[in-house]
Structure formats: C-alpha cells, structure tokens
Amino acid sequence: MKPDAVLKDLQKKLGANILEARIAEHAEGGKKKHVAKSIWVKVGKSAFKDAVAELCKMHPNIYFAVISGCQEGDIVELNYHFSFNYAEPGEEFFVTLKVALPKSGLSLPTITNLVPGALISERETQEMFGVRIEGIPDPRRIFLDDGFPQGVFPWRRDETGPQKLVKKINEADE
Amino acid sequence: MKGQWCFMAEKETMRHGKQRLDTGAGRGDEETMQHAKGGTSFTISIGPVHPALKEPIQLDFEIEGEKVKNADLRLSQAHRGIEWIGTNRNPIQILYLAERICGICNVCHTLSFCRAVESIANIEVPPRAQYIRTVTAELERIHSHMLWAGVAAHELGFDSVMHYTWRAREKVLDTIEILTGNRVTKGMPTIGGVRRDFPEKHHKRILETVGFYKSIFGKLQDMLLHDPVIEARTRGIGVLKKEEALALCAVGPTARASGVKRDVRQDEPYAAYCDLGVRAITPKEVLGEVHGDVFDRIAVRLAEVAQSADIIEHCVRNIPEGKIVFEEKPIKVLAQLRGAQGEGIGRLEAPRGEVFHYVKMTGQEAPYAWKVKAPTYSNLLSILPMMREAQIADIPIIAASIDP
Known part of the structure; x- marks a missing residue:
C-alpha cells in the first residue's frame, strides 16, 4: 500500500476521530535521491485502539518501532511509530499515531494483543511518563530500578520530572 | 496471544514458594541456585555482573534439569538518562x-x-x-x-x-x-x-x-x-x-x-x-x-x-x-x-x-x-523464544547471538 492509500483508508474508517493528518516528505541520497515519506496522524484517545487495529488489518505483520512522546503543560502526547512495506526495496514508510492524553486521565489501552513486540515500549511509557497502560500483560518497571523514587517520571517536564534528583556540581554535600 | 510473549512475571518466578537469591554482584559468585520446595525446577540468576555478559543486565532462568523453561530479563542497571540530558x-x-x-x-x-x-x-x-x-x-x-x-x-x-x-x-x-x-x-x-x-x-x-x-x-x-x-x-x-x-x-x-x-x-x-x-x-x-x-x-x-x-x-x-x-x-x-x-x-x-x-x-x-x-531494544523480547527449551550450557551463546 502507498502512503496516500493508507491515510485515505484510515480517514474512511475513523472519520471524525482523526484530528490531524499529514504526509511528510524528505529527499536524501548521494547521486540519486530517495524521497522518504512518513504519515503523521493524530487520533482521539477513544479511537486509538481502533486506529491500531485498522493499521494491523492493512498490514498483517506490521512493524512497531517504539513509543516516543513529550509532555507540554497539561497534556502528555504519545507517538506510536509503525512501519509499512518493510522488506520491499525503497517502499518502506512510517506511520506515526499521535494521541494526546490530559494529565487528569493518563491511561491508554495496551496494543500487545495486536502487536506483541510493543511490550517493552509500553512498560517504558508507564515508568517514564506515568501513563497507565490498561491490560498490559507485564506491568513491572523495565529500565528504571525498583529503588528509583515512585512518582518521579524522567520524561516529564513538570513537578514530577527528574530535576530534583539532579545534584548541581557546584553544590556541596550537606 | 495475550501474555504469550511476556517474560515470566514476578509471581511466577516465586511459585513453589521459592525466593530468588541475588547473585551478589561483584562478589564473583557465578550462579546462585535455590532448590524448589516440592518441585524439580530451579531459578538461576545470572548477572547483573557476570563473566558471560558484556553489559549489566540480569537474566533469571527457570530451569528443570538442564533445560530452560522460562526466562526473565532486568535491564535497570544502566539507565543514564541520556535523552533527558x-x-x-x-x-x-x-x-x-x-x-x-x-x-x-x-x-x-x-x-x-x-x-x-x-x-x-x-x-x-x-x-x-x-x-x-x-x-x-x-x-x-x-x-x-x-x-x-x-x-x-x-x-x-x-x-x-x-x-x-x-x-x-x-x-x-x-x-x-x-x-x-x-x-x-x-x-x-x-x-x-x-x-x-x-x-x-x-x-x-x-x-x-x-x-x-x-x-x-x-x-x-x-x-x-x-x-x-x-x-x-x-x-x-x-x-x-x-x-x-x-x-x-x-x-x-x-x-x-x-x-x-x-x-x-x-x-x-x-x-x-x-x-x-x-x-x-x-x-x-x-x-x-x-x-x-x-x-x-x-x-x-x-x-x-x-x-x-x-x-x-x-x-x-x-x-x-x-x-x-x-x-x-x-x-x-x-x-x-x-x-x-x-x-x-x-x-x-x-x-x-x-x-x-x-x-x-x-x-x-x-x-x-x-x-x-537502539537495535537491542527491539530484539530483547526475542530472547524468550530463543531460550525456551535451551540447555544451560547454551545460555551464553544464545544471549550473545543477538549481539546485545
């Protein structure tokens, strides 16, 4: 499937639940250039799982790379990066599903029943952003030690961020 | 398929009333085992510091006889917060x-x-x-x-x-x-x-x-x-x-x-x-x-x-x-x-x-x-199917085979 067809299909199936959508292009190469395309789709929280299911229907062995994200004000925005058409020379492109979660409702359903390879990333999202992944088969921490303080989320920029754990080099020990 | 690919959960590790012992990082203990009460399975912990591992990770194996029945992985020894920096x-x-x-x-x-x-x-x-x-x-x-x-x-x-x-x-x-x-x-x-x-x-x-x-x-x-x-x-x-x-x-x-x-x-x-x-x-x-x-x-x-x-x-x-x-x-x-x-x-x-x-x-x-x-992030889950039914002696080469 081509990027335009994937986006059209998603828009048809999810309708108004797609809040924003764009296809980005970037040309790169030596003497010949390859135009790398990527789809960025923002979906509502309620339609997130349906969007993943639709992608999995379009590409049965979809490749899931990772969950990235950031926190801005009262919103934690997560990006789920999927890839289409891998193993086809020059045809691969990325689909990024963006979902914005208000701090008052930091939870999202697991996608491990659709993409088992997402487990590590979901565990990481839980501990780094404090987003509760509902139905995650293994909710333990993965990259943070069990002794790391509870309620500190290293990828947040608010009062729960890691700033207070950082000791300034010019501050003497008490 | 839910849960099929998960590492064994904590409670599963502890079944038969077993207690996992730490390897005593840095003390030179190769493996620490504790016998299961009323069962034939053992839990072996390898790492976080171990001669067979090149990075500080901890591998827990549930062993029956010479065979690995399940595996668990802990990676929390080396989080450096590079993205935050x-x-x-x-x-x-x-x-x-x-x-x-x-x-x-x-x-x-x-x-x-x-x-x-x-x-x-x-x-x-x-x-x-x-x-x-x-x-x-x-x-x-x-x-x-x-x-x-x-x-x-x-x-x-x-x-x-x-x-x-x-x-x-x-x-x-x-x-x-x-x-x-x-x-x-x-x-x-x-x-x-x-x-x-x-x-x-x-x-x-x-x-x-x-x-x-x-x-x-x-x-x-x-x-x-x-x-x-x-x-x-x-x-x-x-x-x-x-x-x-x-x-x-x-x-x-x-x-x-x-x-x-x-x-x-x-x-x-x-x-x-x-x-x-x-x-x-x-x-x-x-x-x-x-x-x-x-x-x-x-x-x-x-x-x-x-x-x-x-x-x-x-x-x-x-x-x-x-x-x-x-x-x-x-x-x-x-x-x-x-x-x-x-x-x-x-x-x-x-x-x-x-x-x-x-x-x-x-x-x-x-x-x-x-x-x-990093690439190993995507390959970590693959260790589980690779390790199942493996012999204890093959653990180091299987762990090394994904080039962690």
Missing part, C-alpha cells in the same frame, strides 16, 4: 552525547540524530558527505561484526578463533584511526555533512583494508561455518522462527537470520545507499535454507562483512567531488536550527539492526523531545 543541550552538543550511547555503533546514533534534525530543518547534505558517511558506517559494521564473531567464539569456548578474528579486526580499527583520528569513537557525522574529508592519499589505505577482509573471508568461513564443533554447538540452538521474529518486531541480523528480509539500507535507502541497491542478506542467500538458529546468525553476519567490503570499495571508487558539509561554521548551523520547528525521524541500519531517533524541535536551542531506540 539531551533536551538540555543544543543539537551540536548532542552529537557528542549521541556518539556515546553505544561504543561500537557511535556513527549510527550520531547519524540517526543528524538525519532527524536535517529532515526537520530541511537541510540538504552534499553527495560527497553522503559517501563518506556510508564508508564510515560500513567500516563500523565490519568492526562490529568482527568483534562479535570473536565474542561468539569465546562464548563457545573457542578462544583461538576469538584471537584470530580480533587480530583481523585490528586492520579496520587502524584504518578508522587514520581516517578519523580515533580508533573507535569517530566523531565524523555532523548536521548537514561530515567533519573530515577522505583525501586521495587515504583511498589507497581504505581499498587495502577492504582487500584484506576479502582475502581472509574464505578462512573466516572455514573457521566459523565449516567447523564441525561450531556447527554442533550452534545448529538448532536458540531458534527464532520467522513468525516470532515478525510478531516481536525483531530487527537487524537477528531478524534476517530468521528469514525476514528487512534492512533499512534496502527498504528506505539513505546516504549513498540510494546509488548502491543494497539487498538484505538472509541465510537463504548464504546457505540455501533458513533455520533461524545461532548458526544462521553467524552466517548472516559473516556475509555482511563481505557485503560491507563491496559497498566501501564501490563508494571509494565512485566518490563524487564537492563540499563535505552544507555549512562549515557550527554557529551558523545553530542559528538556522533555532528557527526550525517540527518533528522528525532519523533511522538507519546499524550493525545490530535498526537505530531510530525521534526529535521534536520547537524553535528553541535545545530539542523539546528526543527519543532513542
């Missing part, structure tokens, strides 16, 4: 930080970050720089695969092969030193190009290195693929089926050895790979059939050394003339990046698999968000 630095400073994410694939992480930033700021990299990037990345691949071949031989108890492969690796390290000034940390990619040119006088040295690896390739094949002891220790061991590799989103030689033909250089060509037509190597091309075991992973990596040698030779012979960076003064690059807004993905094929960097810039000096995915 990066969001307090400007993109030029991050290059040095990204270079230190992984000692061996330092070009890959820096280059991925550069590609993400270049796509956000719409920076066009000169073709000569793309060729130099490709040559450096492929020299790194040869270095990494030769290092891994030695580690694999060592894990099998075949130290003479380890010494041979590591001695052969010196050639590429010396060449990297001549080209970049350093043996390992190369400091080559920068935003919009590379930091050093390859002058004409160095081309001969690169071609000589390539010729050396081509000349010893037959010997390496004999030692690693035609040796009955290595075959007996690796054939049918640590099998990852194709459907498992696909479901668990495995990458790099781990996925290719299971028959998944994915390689970023082929699927989404970048740098000079657009001119090369690189194709993913699976055991089918090398051996004629796919088993998805440790032997296949050795065969794929070995074939990739030869493939890298061909790529380097082609690039050196066809390198275009021109600039090596779009803007030489870092201060001007930073001024341009300060106005850049948006999100970008930078990815490429590192020796271990796909490296993925996500960068979000909001017009400030430092990126607002930076996410790094």
Whole structure:
C-alpha cells in the first residue's frame, strides 16, 4: 500500500476521530535521491485502539518501532511509530499515531494483543511518563530500578520530572 | 496471544514458594541456585555482573534439569538518562552525547540524530558527505561484526578463533584511526555533512583494508561455518522462527537470520545507499535454507562483512567531488536550527539492526523531545523464544547471538 492509500483508508474508517493528518516528505541520497515519506496522524484517545487495529488489518505483520512522546503543560502526547512495506526495496514508510492524553486521565489501552513486540515500549511509557497502560500483560518497571523514587517520571517536564534528583556540581554535600 | 510473549512475571518466578537469591554482584559468585520446595525446577540468576555478559543486565532462568523453561530479563542497571540530558543541550552538543550511547555503533546514533534534525530543518547534505558517511558506517559494521564473531567464539569456548578474528579486526580499527583520528569513537557525522574529508592519499589505505577482509573471508568461513564443533554447538540452538521474529518486531541480523528480509539500507535507502541497491542478506542467500538458529546468525553476519567490503570499495571508487558539509561554521548551523520547528525521524541500519531517533524541535536551542531506540531494544523480547527449551550450557551463546 502507498502512503496516500493508507491515510485515505484510515480517514474512511475513523472519520471524525482523526484530528490531524499529514504526509511528510524528505529527499536524501548521494547521486540519486530517495524521497522518504512518513504519515503523521493524530487520533482521539477513544479511537486509538481502533486506529491500531485498522493499521494491523492493512498490514498483517506490521512493524512497531517504539513509543516516543513529550509532555507540554497539561497534556502528555504519545507517538506510536509503525512501519509499512518493510522488506520491499525503497517502499518502506512510517506511520506515526499521535494521541494526546490530559494529565487528569493518563491511561491508554495496551496494543500487545495486536502487536506483541510493543511490550517493552509500553512498560517504558508507564515508568517514564506515568501513563497507565490498561491490560498490559507485564506491568513491572523495565529500565528504571525498583529503588528509583515512585512518582518521579524522567520524561516529564513538570513537578514530577527528574530535576530534583539532579545534584548541581557546584553544590556541596550537606 | 495475550501474555504469550511476556517474560515470566514476578509471581511466577516465586511459585513453589521459592525466593530468588541475588547473585551478589561483584562478589564473583557465578550462579546462585535455590532448590524448589516440592518441585524439580530451579531459578538461576545470572548477572547483573557476570563473566558471560558484556553489559549489566540480569537474566533469571527457570530451569528443570538442564533445560530452560522460562526466562526473565532486568535491564535497570544502566539507565543514564541520556535523552533527558539531551533536551538540555543544543543539537551540536548532542552529537557528542549521541556518539556515546553505544561504543561500537557511535556513527549510527550520531547519524540517526543528524538525519532527524536535517529532515526537520530541511537541510540538504552534499553527495560527497553522503559517501563518506556510508564508508564510515560500513567500516563500523565490519568492526562490529568482527568483534562479535570473536565474542561468539569465546562464548563457545573457542578462544583461538576469538584471537584470530580480533587480530583481523585490528586492520579496520587502524584504518578508522587514520581516517578519523580515533580508533573507535569517530566523531565524523555532523548536521548537514561530515567533519573530515577522505583525501586521495587515504583511498589507497581504505581499498587495502577492504582487500584484506576479502582475502581472509574464505578462512573466516572455514573457521566459523565449516567447523564441525561450531556447527554442533550452534545448529538448532536458540531458534527464532520467522513468525516470532515478525510478531516481536525483531530487527537487524537477528531478524534476517530468521528469514525476514528487512534492512533499512534496502527498504528506505539513505546516504549513498540510494546509488548502491543494497539487498538484505538472509541465510537463504548464504546457505540455501533458513533455520533461524545461532548458526544462521553467524552466517548472516559473516556475509555482511563481505557485503560491507563491496559497498566501501564501490563508494571509494565512485566518490563524487564537492563540499563535505552544507555549512562549515557550527554557529551558523545553530542559528538556522533555532528557527526550525517540527518533528522528525532519523533511522538507519546499524550493525545490530535498526537505530531510530525521534526529535521534536520547537524553535528553541535545545530539542523539546528526543527519543532513542537502539537495535537491542527491539530484539530483547526475542530472547524468550530463543531460550525456551535451551540447555544451560547454551545460555551464553544464545544471549550473545543477538549481539546485545
């Protein structure tokens, strides 16, 4: 499937639940250039799982790379990066599903029943952003030690961020 | 399928009323076992510091007799908060930080970050720089695969092969030193190009290195693929089926050895790979059939050394003339990046698999968000199906076979 067809299909199936959508292009190469395309789709929280299911229907062995994200004000925005058409020379492109979660409702359903390879990333999202992944088969921490303080989320920029754990080099020990 | 691919949960580890004992990191204890009450299974903890492991991770195995029944992995010993540090630095400073994410694939992480930033700021990299990037990345691949071949031989108890492969690796390290000034940390990619040119006088040295690896390739094949002891220790061991590799989103030689033909250089060509037509190597091309075991992973990596040698030779012979960076003064690059807004993905094929960097810039000096995915991150879950039903003696080579 081509990027335009994937986006059209998603828009048809999810309708108004797609809040924003764009296809980005970037040309790169030596003497010949390859135009790398990527789809960025923002979906509502309620339609997130349906969007993943639709992608999995379009590409049965979809490749899931990772969950990235950031926190801005009262919103934690997560990006789920999927890839289409891998193993086809020059045809691969990325689909990024963006979902914005208000701090008052930091939870999202697991996608491990659709993409088992997402487990590590979901565990990481839980501990780094404090987003509760509902139905995650293994909710333990993965990259943070069990002794790391509870309620500190290293990828947040608010009062729960890691700033207070950082000791300034010019501050003497008490 | 829910839960099928999970590592064993804590409560499962503790069933039969067992208590897992710590290995006593650094005390030199190899393994600590505690007998199950009323059962025949044991739990063995290996790590976080253990002679068979190269990085601080802890592997817990549920063992019945000599067989592994289940495995668990704890990675929390080495979280350094690099992404958080990066969001307090400007993109030029991050290059040095990204270079230190992984000692061996330092070009890959820096280059991925550069590609993400270049796509956000719409920076066009000169073709000569793309060729130099490709040559450096492929020299790194040869270095990494030769290092891994030695580690694999060592894990099998075949130290003479380890010494041979590591001695052969010196050639590429010396060449990297001549080209970049350093043996390992190369400091080559920068935003919009590379930091050093390859002058004409160095081309001969690169071609000589390539010729050396081509000349010893037959010997390496004999030692690693035609040796009955290595075959007996690796054939049918640590099998990852194709459907498992696909479901668990495995990458790099781990996925290719299971028959998944994915390689970023082929699927989404970048740098000079657009001119090369690189194709993913699976055991089918090398051996004629796919088993998805440790032997296949050795065969794929070995074939990739030869493939890298061909790529380097082609690039050196066809390198275009021109600039090596779009803007030489870092201060001007930073001024341009300060106005850049948006999100970008930078990815490429590192020796271990796909490296993925996500960068979000909001017009400030430092990126607002930076996410790094190293290849082992994607291959971790694959350890579980590989380890199930394995013998205790095969644990080190299976763990090493994903090149963690």
